[in-house]
Amino acid sequence: MEYREALAEKIPDARRDWPFRGPHFSQEMVARYPQEARIYTTINADLQIFLEDLLAVEVAKVKAEGITNAAAVVIDNQTHQLVAAVGSAGFFNHQDQGQVNGYLAPRSPGSTLKPFVYALALERGLITPAHYVEDVPVLFSGYSPENYDSTYSGLVSAQEALQRSLNVPAVNLLAALGGEALYELLKKAGFTTLTPVNHYGLSMVLGGCEVNLLELTNLYAALAGSGKKYPVQTRLDRGNSPPLTLFSPGVAYIITEILTEVRRPDLPTCWEFTTLPKVAWKTGTSYGHKDAWSIGYNPRYTVGVWVGNFSGEGRAGLSGAEMAAPLLFAIFAQLNSDTTVSWFTPPVTVKKRAVCAVSGQTPGLFCTPLRTDYYLTDCSPEVECTFHQTYLLDPATGYRLPPHYYSAARVTAEQVYLQYPPRVAAWLEANGQPVETLPPLLPEWQKILPGGAPVVRSPSADYIYQIRRGIPLEYQKICLEAAAGNDVRQLYWFIDGEFYGQTKPGERLFYLPEPG
Template sequence: MVVISSFGIHLYYKVPIIFEKNNYSTVVLDKNGEILRVFLNEKEDWKYPAIDEPIPEKLKIATILYEDKNFYKHIGIDMKSLLRAIMLNIKNMKKVSGASTITMQVSRLLEPKKRTYFNKIKEIIVSFIIEIRYSKDEILRYYLNNAPYGGNIIGYKTASLKYFNKLPDNLTWSEAALLSVLPNAPGLINPKKNHDQLIIKRNNLLKKLYEYSIISESEYKLSLREGVTNIVYNFDFYAPHFCEKVKRECKENIIYTTIEKQLQINIEKILYEYIEELKEIGINNGAVVVIENSSKNVISYIGSNNYWDKINGGMVDGVTAKRSSGSTLKPFLYALAIDKGLISLDSKLKDIPSYYGNFSPQNASREFQGMVTVREALINSLNTPIVNLLDEFDLLEFYNFFKEIKMDINDTYGHYGYSIILGGMEVNLLEISSLYTALANYGDYSKLKYIVDKEEKSKNIFSQGSSYLILDTLKDVSRPGDEFYWDKFINKDKISWKTGTSFGRRDGWAIGMTPKYTVAVWVGNFNGKGSYKLTGVESAGTLLFRIFNSLGNENIAEFTEPKGELKEIYVDEETGYFIDNSVENIEINKIKIKYPTQAKQLRVSPYYKYVYLDKTCEYEVCSKCWKHDKVFKKILVYPVDIINFYQKNGIKFHKKFEHNPNCSTNYEQNSFNIIYPKNNSKILLPLNNENIRETLNIKTNFTIGKLFWFLNKELYIETINKSEINMALPLGENIITIMDSNGYKKTIKIKIIYN
């Protein structure tokens, strides 16, 4: 007796632990509750969660009538049925009748065991415990959620969806009867096996329902005429990469997401068809993200153009894969520099050959223009001006901007160097989309949302004014192909957009924004192979506008100027910087521009300086040579590297005033600077194809005359009218001195490293 009591107590506490366990499939739903994907559970079964849902009335009635008509009257065991079954089995010397109640079947489902008398006794004890601890509806729900319905289909909701392609609430009496008889012997009888026997069982139950006056005669006859399915429907399978991502991140059995299913289906088709076209030029993969700007919800997420394409790595998630960013980060540096007061859209930046150690940025066209406005540099995605701006802005500060918003950055800013703005830093589609979505929200940034009810903290990373100025500029970027003349059509959408192409033409990016949507696309090859025909503008841009065109006419609206976030200021017309009015009677042409109210004051132009001129305004004078009739004036003086570029390319520019030739002070009339390398540089000199050490190109902005070139205090060579030479340098520290015929000289120290 003590043993039995101890055994019963053990089971009493064990039952709820097992009862409350589940091994449901993970189900991913779109924003409207429609299925995107259902995953097999750990046992490779389909088991759709239906934990808290009310049991459909028809299924409830039919199941109880078929399995256990006294379910609501007994306490786990139907004694009358049990005694009758025992007598019949003894009489026939074999099992011919069962007396298992629904509660007893739940006991078996909790811990399936071989059918022996001992296990039967244990089953009865567990049934009592279940009845004590749980309500009848809880017991029935557990049974229906865990009953086998044939093959690897577990639970009534799974069976309803797999056999009838409908939710259980919409079952007919015929379908409810079919599901009620299936768990009785699912391995022997199911819609795909012993079909005729299944129909007989269903019809017998329908007859019972009629005899018990649960259904009318007409309902009975109509139910008998309904066919029995022999089809097993597949669950929907959309956004596979996205579903796998959220399954990894969420523990819930049912995951409610922000995806819009029909939009997802449409864009999956667009991407698939477009990449099929690009395969002709060696581009096999693509990925897309679409964001609803107002909520920052991800409403479409396509990891690849063909999930099942094993040859081209179709199961790789192109949305989260890190790739070279190309030129996609440029708008953010311009916005930050505006807010810092370094530039306006009309400010001029240097677009000339520039050197930063071993790094010398080149424009895609391999051409330079001298001085360009920020607006021109952004629209044309010029590389040299943005690197020059990054040097002024501060490389570390720009790097820390991404760290502060918690982007996943693997390396230090020193590793990336100035190439960080030209694709040196790798990003993924979600990261870049979140930044462009921030622009579209006038600087308000947060992580993108793709799980319902999961809130993300937001912060302002750009001022509203600078965001608008960048957005307004980006709408003027030229579009590819048939989209080139978009502005000639009244109903055409106004899209602010940016592209990027990585080194080696491995990655093509295009990101577009309207007030309603941000769309980001990537095209390339998951294996990293480049294509000489791949560009962000043509390859990715064409896809971007196909997607926007599919979104309808909701994009016709354009970004509006944020109220109170822009003010009018005057800048000088020539260089686009703030006019310093501290000195009177200075005549400079000025223009009125819009500038963010929240930005720091725009800096004074670095290209002007105050000088004293003689009364004819022909020569610059100093205290050694001026007279009482000197003139104080503010003049435009470009740096020597700009002047040298203009002279070499025959471009007119504002020439500097020569110093008074009669001045007693000796001024260098032919002064120059060393452009490359920079002082204190460390430079790696590799071996060439013939195993000979490469020489180093030494550049100056010198134009006309003789130069003496010294290496480590020894004369290396004399040149006439040359601005650069190639110099063979020994390993280690080197001192290079260059002197003109007037004795004016420049010296730098560099360190040479061999690989």
Template sequence: MALLLLRAWPHPPLREHASTSRAFYSSDGALLRLTLAHDEQYRVWTPLAQIDPKLVQAVLLYEDRWFHQHPGFNPVSLVRAAWGTWHGPVRRGGSTLTMQLARRLYGLDTRTPAGKLQQVAAATWLELRHGKAEILEAYLNLAPYGGNIEGVGAASLVYFGKRAQHLLLPEALALAVIPQNPNRRGSLGAGQGDSTAPPWPQALAAARARLWATWQQRHPAAAHSADAAAMALPLVLRSPRQLPFAAPHAVQTLMQQRVTAPETTLTLHGPTQAVLERAIAQFIQTRRGLGVSNAAALLVDTETRAVRAWVGSADWHDAAIDGQVNATTAKRSPGSTLKPFLYALGLDQGLLHPHTVLKDAPSAFGTYHPENFDGRFEGPITAQDALVRSRNVPAVAVSARLQQPTLHGFLKAAGVARLASEQHYGLALTLGGGEVTMEELAQLYLLLARGGQHPGHPALRTLASDDTSATPRRLLSPEAAWITLQMLARNPRPDTGQPAFPPVAWKTGTSWGFRDAWTAGVFGRQVLVVWVGHFDGRSNAAFVGVQTAAPLFFQIVDSLRHQGLAPPASAEPRGLNLAQVQVCKASGELPNEACPERVPTWFIPGVSPIRVSTLHRALWVHRPSGRAVCGPGPGVEREVYEHWGPDMLQLFAQAGMPRRMPPAPPRCGSTATGRDLGESAGSGAALPSDEGPQIASPLQGARYVLRLGRAEEAGLSLRAHTRREGALFWFADEAFLGRSTPGQDLRWRPPGAGRYTLAAVDSEGASSTREVLVEFAP
């Protein structure tokens, strides 16, 4: 009854008597880091069920064979020890495991008879309050193992680099004998730092040999097992200085954020982490002459959302590059790495398909005049090429046409934190005007790889215990996400000039002022984000995404694939609402009869834009005079011409690629014979003239936000092109604004916010209109 009352009376468990270290493991079980406990000891509290049974048996066999029978002390052992100490040359303790535990818990001096009696009383008290299993567990976790190593959990990690449940018999026997004389048998006894010292202490070898002989008496079959051969080989004990310090940025971030458990398993994969660290080190070494000294990378599994590798800087220990700063959580300008999501939104909102022809020409969006990275303009360019070649002007034009959600709204919904207002960025957000972290950029590309679904919270899993059943949110259609990846996969590798095979869907980015070089992409079932730059924001002309970050990106991709660490993607998604259609290559629209060259493109039925191309038109040309006529006749041939607008013709001429100008259309009356110059209309019909003005700026349906505090800049650029000579007259809701010449800008400051209908009228009365929405912001 007294024993039951003592056991039932509330008392703290024995594991609360000592602080513990924190051990971090990779997903493959390798130790990443072992920290010191609060008392500067290496101590990993390991439950009895997670300690190898061979080690438990060896400890009891060597230290206390009657542990489960005695009440905390063994009278026979105490008498034998007292007699031997009194009459023999060697002092003997006669302590049970419980007595040894009591000495360590209560700090007892047991070298005197009074101290020994106090130890017996304390051991008896422990046995009355705690069960045998709890006492044995506490002893195994508090036993001394040399230096500042306590417990079998820490000793297994330090000496053998493995957990206590994975020990081999030779290792278990070695750990069983060390606590009896830890200073001679532990790592300090091996002569740390002395290259001539044996790989393990001789005192440990002798003690283990004696225990092995006793073990064979208890387990006769062991003499003929593989353990016998292993016992003949010397063990190599590692020292605490050889403890790993792997994935330091990942471990440090988790330690500072939310991890307090004694043992923590990360989602990082050891061999994969090593590949990224090695690739970055080699890359820095070869590019150091160009001023490249720092880089970071993040690798994520697209199916499990698990971070498989995390390198926050090129070298944690390099103070010259502020190596302990974590690039994966720092806000940086992403450059053009956000453009894929702009085109994905355009696909979803029916603004384009991969072969929609966009205009890469000098353009003004209110006071914003974007330029391309190379300072040149390509003229007409498909959406796919504009994305792959990272042309700025077409991307801004698509951004200006987006409805809801805009790119800003999409980024907020996708979890990009600390974004300023949409008015703060304007259209510059398209080109990296905002800031994201590497983690946020990885989340965005993970969204593409997962069919447009945001994976939920947490978007990226860094702990094995993180929830895998987060509720996803759809931010893009699966069709738009899939087409965007197909477009990115056409991006040629920087080394071969050809698209990667197996496919890699990737995009580069260069921040303003050459401060950050990025490459992000999807390959197989993995997302990889690479950053090259300086933490202090210094610029370097070498920090260009395609020239600096992309080679490192593909070095990592190739290394992972070569070592079999890049699992292939799952089968192509099924059930997508997609179709392939033929479009006119030059216009990106459904081909008319005159279109000479056609290409296939992906098309989202019911969403993608669809209309018949009018770029190519057939004319009846009188060959001797070169004039267009109304129908066939002597010397008349049918020819197909491209009918580009004046701004495009001017751009082609500047690029040294002038287009053949079609002759002036004839005026064909209703009595004319033959077919008209368009061939698709009825006999005698005349084609609509395209010689009237065509407004190039502002964009149709765009919203312009002007700054109230910048009176000299708060205006719109009005510009139109026409083949006719003479002035153009501008009107806003029938109010005259001024005059300009074709291709020349007219600055107009709106009198207030609102929706305006702008009109450009030439000298012959032909006109073109455009509707814009104007807003003012502080």
């Protein structure tokens, strides 16, 4: 039988070139195992060829725009194997530095780290998907983050803030967690590109650090793995190491559900009217449009894509939504053509409940309308809505009465008011969106019951102000500004225990500092 097959086999009539695939990965393996003559790797040849050809074709389309390279990796979530790894769009393209390994090169991650701040906040009971987060201008020791489009929304849900990739709510959450929380998570996850913690601040969540594509993609694979992170396997003859738990299964599931929503600003326009593969995904664009990212996963695979220039040169059209996300969906369309994937099932700790549609907190008697929200039975907050508050009024005079007030001689009425957090209320008022104002308190009670505490927006509590030589003092005044709830009409400023002046909430008063 073998004899006849050998006779029937066509005799080669020309020399064929040796296959040349996965050059960056091959170099990495040879450098890692220099003494081994033969290495059996986890790379899937067909998928590797597909990725290399896809990146070469798509980068060629945008090269005229000054965008010259891309990298991509695919991790099998079941085996934790690296099944495809492309380091550049063309290995022998010396002009565009094609021999740089793009999936190991340190780059700014843009917004791709935001889901992990939300995951930490979920785990610590700070938020649920529907819980409100503030999206108003804020100042942290001289650092004032802005949203990508330089606009603000006032009040949004945590889910909407993540889906819209808003910068200010993400920075606020990281500050509430403690500024080093994200750094500590990345170090725990084994990121090798980070410098000591004092090099970073709150801007880390917006891309103020460097990561590489492979490690970032494997961090997303932990969300696909119920919060467990496994080392990436690159050899068939090596067993799996024990996983490292980064999040609870419930947290991983809720973040996944948020990232699966497709009605988002970062949906690439070329896929707007196309059936998308079901994927949990996030995009990112670094400052200066130097790096475009898109990372996504389903139960079977996690895929990471980077697009940019190895020279570090930015381009105005370089964004994660328009450059990296289309490649991500094209890869998943190819992966899904060979695999039937059933979606994630909710863990036992994930339940649904009705919450106030405005605050996202558990509803009080006067909350309307309501909405359905995911929550975690072991850690989600159970605070009754603080927005919808009832007050006693005197219909005859219009004055507000103190709590639990009773007088046989006075008729009272109860009314519900919507009380926003001070900074949100001040921002809404300043931007032409009137906020309900509480009636003044009964005069004889005004000196007994003060209003709610204000939120000082300037000066910053942990900021050191210095008088600069050679600059007139009148140009070095410190702004005094505070926001307050709708039960406060007047703010009184004291410096070193002495009264300095008074303002309305949101108004500014300037203080001329003295040395010392």
